[in-house]
Amino acid sequence: MRTQIAIIGAGPSGLLLGQLLHNAGIDNVIIERRSAAYVLGRIRAGVLEEGTVRLLREAGAGARMDAEGIVHAGVQLAFGGISRRVDLGAHANGRTVLVYGQTEMTRDLMEAREAAGALTLYEVDDTQIHGADSAHPALTFTLNGQRERLECDYIAGCDGFRGISRSTIPDSIRREYEKVYPFGWLGLLSDTAPVSHEIVYGAHDRGFSLCSMRSMTRSRYYIEVPLDEKVDDWSDDRFWDELRRRLPEPYASELVTGPSLEKSIAGLRSFVVEPMQYGRLFLVGDAAHIVPPTGAKGLNLAASDVNYLYRILLKVYREKREDLLLKYSSLCLDRIWKAERFSWWMTSMLHRLSDNPFDHRIQLAELDYFTGSTEGLQTIARNYVGLPYAAVD
Ligand code: FAD
Ligand code: DHB
Numbered sequence: 001m002r003t004q005i006a007i008i009g010a011g012p013s014g015l016l017l018g019q020l021l022h023n024a025g026i027d028n029v030i031i032e033r034r035s036a037a038y039v040l041g042r043i044r045a046g047v048l049e050e051g052t053v054r055l056l057r058e059a060g061a062g063a064r065m066d067a068e069g070i071v072h073a074g075v076q077l078a079f080g081g082i083s084r085r086v087d088l089g090a091h092a093n094g095r096t097v098l099v100y101g102q103t104e105m106t107r108d109l110m111e112a113r114e115a116a117g118a119l120t121l122y123e124v125d126d127t128q129i130h131g132a133d134s135a136h137p138a139l140t141f142t143l144n145g146q147r148e149r150l151e152c153d154y155i156a157g158c159d160g161f162r163g164i165s166r167s168t169i170p171d172s173i174r175r176e177y178e179k180v181y182p183f184g185w186l187g188l189l190s191d192t193a194p195v196s197h198e199i200v201y202g203a204h205d206r207g208f209s210l211c212s213m214r215s216m217t218r219s220r221y222y223i224e225v226p227l228d229e230k231v232d233d234w235s236d237d238r239f240w241d242e243l244r245r246r247l248p249e250p251y252a253s254e255l256v257t258g259p260s261l262e263k264s265i266a267g268l269r270s271f272v273v274e275p276m277q278y279g280r281l282f283l284v285g286d287a288a289h290i291v292p293p294t295g296a297k298g299l300n301l302a303a304s305d306v307n308y309l310y311r312i313l314l315k316v317y318r319e320k321r322e323d324l325l326l327k328y329s330s331l332c333l334d335r336i337w338k339a340e341r342f343s344w345w346m347t348s349m350l351h352r353l354s355d356n357p358f359d360h361r362i363q364l365a366e367l368d369y370f371t372g373s374t375e376g377l378q379t380i381a382r383n384y385v386g387l388p389y390a391a392v393d
Helices: 012-023 036-041 049-058 063-068 102-116 235-247 300-320 322-350 357-371 374-384
Strands: 007-008 027-031 069-071 076-079 082-087 097-099 119-121 125-130 138-143 146-151 153-155 175-190 200-202 211-214 218-224 261-272 279-284
Touching: 007 012, 007 082, 007 138, 007 175, 012 027, 012 049, 012 102, 012 300, 027 146, 049 097, 049 300, 063 102, 076 357, 082 357, 082 374, 102 146, 138 153, 175 235, 200 235, 200 322, 211 235, 218 235, 235 261, 322 357, 322 374, 357 374
Parallel strands: 007 027, 007 153, 027 119, 076 200, 153 279
Antiparallel strands: 069 097, 076 082, 125 138, 138 146, 175 218, 175 261, 200 211, 211 218
C-alpha cells in the first residue's frame, strides 16, 4: 500500500488531520489499534476553543457541533463559600468556548471520513515505524493476521500518550519534561440537568470539584481523589455526597443527582517532548504532550498541532515549501508551553496540595486576587478561550 500521509491513531488528532488533508486532495490512511466502538466509548474532554471549532468546520465536520454545541460566555470559580464569574466575552475580546463532547466530535469526524470514502484501518496490531529519517518512510502492522506495509511521504504520529511514535525519536535528540501530580479526577456522567448553566471550577479544603455538562439534560462532574483511590469504592451516593460538600450555595442544595452512566478515575500529568519532529515523522496531540485537565486544554492543543501540520503540508504539496517542515516543532511548542503553564497554574490554584492549611489559605487569596481585578480576570479569560494560532509562513 502507498499513501501520501500515513496517520497512526484515530483519536481526535488523527481524524481531524486526516479529514482536512483529504478535503485538500492530500491522500492519507489512518491505522488504529482499537475498534471504532472502543474509541467512541472513551468519555473525555468537553470544552472546545474557537480555534478548534473553526478547524472542525473547515474539515466539513461541524454541522452537528454548530447545532448541538452550547456556547459558554463565562465560567464560575467557586471558593471560600462563594462563586465568582469569569466573563469570557468581556475579558477576552468577545471570545467564548463551546461545550461539545470529545465523543461527539470524534463521531462526527468518523462519519465525515466514511462519507468521503477515506481509508481507516481499525484493530491493527504491532505497528512499527521504518525509515522515519529517510526519504522513504513506511509503517508495518498486522491486520486480520496478515503483516501489511504502508509506504508514504510523511508519518503523523497521532497515537496518544501511550503510542509508539514518540520513542522513534532517538534518545540522543529527545528531551522529555514531566510532572506527575499526587491526585486524580473521579468523573461521573449522568442524565441529570446540570447544576449550573455555566461550568463551575471549585476549590475546597476537601479538594477540587468540577461541574460540567454535555447538554441541558446530561451532566459531567469530577472530584479530586487520591491517586490510589479505586472506582469500585465510590458508589454513586458517595460521589454525590462528596461533590455536594465541596460546592457553595446555591449549587449544593440545587444539585440534581441520578444514576451514573459512566464513572472513571484519570491521573493528572504534565508532559512535553521536544522536538516534535524527527525526519519525516511528526508527533501530534497527546503523543507529544499531556496537560492536567483543569484548564480544558488537552483536546484543544491536539487541534492546534493539527492546524500547524495541516497548513505546513498544504504548502509543501502546493508550493514545494519543504523548508516549513523544520518549523513545525517550534510553532507548536511555543503555544504548548503556554498552555502547559496555564493548566499547571489552574491545577495548583484549585486542588488540595497538602495537609497544611496554610497552602489552602494562599490558594483562597490567589483566587480572590485574580477574580477580583480586571487584569486577573483577563489573564484567566484569555488563556481559557485559547491563545491565538501563529501564522504559518
Ligand atoms: P488520543 O485521543 O489518545 O488518540 C490516540 C489514538 O491512537 C487512540 O485511539 C489509540 O488507540 C491509538 N493508538 C495508540 N497506539 C497505537 C498504535 N501503536 N497503533 C495504532 N493506533 C494507536 N482533555 C480535556 O481537555 N479535558 C478533559 O476532561 C480530559 N479528560 C481526559 C480523560 C482521560 C482519561 C484522558 C486519557 C484524556 C483526557 N483529556 C482531557 C485529554 C484529551 O482527551 C486528549 O488531549 C485528546 O484525546 C488527545 O487526542 P489525540 O488524538 O492526540 O490522542
Ligand atoms: C470538562 C473537562 C475539563 O477538563 C474541563 O476543564 C472542563 C470541562 C468536561 O469534561 O466537560
